[in-house]
Amino acid sequence: MHVARFTVAYWCILIAVLLPIGCAMLAKRGSFSMNKDNRDPRRWLAQQTGWRARANAAQANSYEVLPFFIGAVIIAHQLGASQTPLDMLALAFVFLRVLYIVMYVGDMPMARSMIWAAGFAVNIGIFFLGYH
Template identity: 40%
Template sequence: MSFAYWSILIAALLPLAIAAYAKSGSRDNNTPRDSAEKLSGAKRRAYAAHQNAFEAFPFYAVAVLGALTFGASAKTVGVLAAVYLAFRIAHALLYIADKATPRSLAYAGGLLTNIAIFALPMLQINFV
């Protein structure tokens, strides 16, 4: 199985890793969504990054599966998948660090990379 497929699992688990940081130290597991409202500072931003990672995931998963299904090179998709994951990890770290402009640039880089993955079969471009 190619890295591109595995990257979908990594992207799916990324929001959970971010949430683990956001909620570390929280003792309220009875109403975990309510306790998120009480977060502040870096942990509140981590929770927002967690939500953003979930919002970005469906398009990414569809783009990778679509590209591979419709004939894009698995190696090219894999390279772009690694770039996408790097952007998404950077986005989360920059969100937590409260670096708004670099965070927005990381978001845009991830989005553009995702669009590139989605468009690969149509453009018949293989970088690798």
């Protein structure tokens, strides 16, 4: 019997998948009514301003970066990348994504853009980690 071994990088994928849900919860926190607003939550979110709108935008961006991150981790595993560097880069990506969300919600656009670029660079590093 073969038992799959979840690497740290695989666990990071799960965390990255949960981050947009956290952004949505943050955007809705304290103001969203399940009885009234849940009938059309996208319209409710589209009408938000300030930090709630930025949390919603961070949610959208968090979904947008998922395919590349998931693909990069899987490709690195398939190509036999060294596990420790792969795990460290995956952790760095998740850490950068959390910082990105904080900077987005906190209205720090320059820092947010720099962190996004760093996360993209980390993803490229993951993608090529198994290249020989």
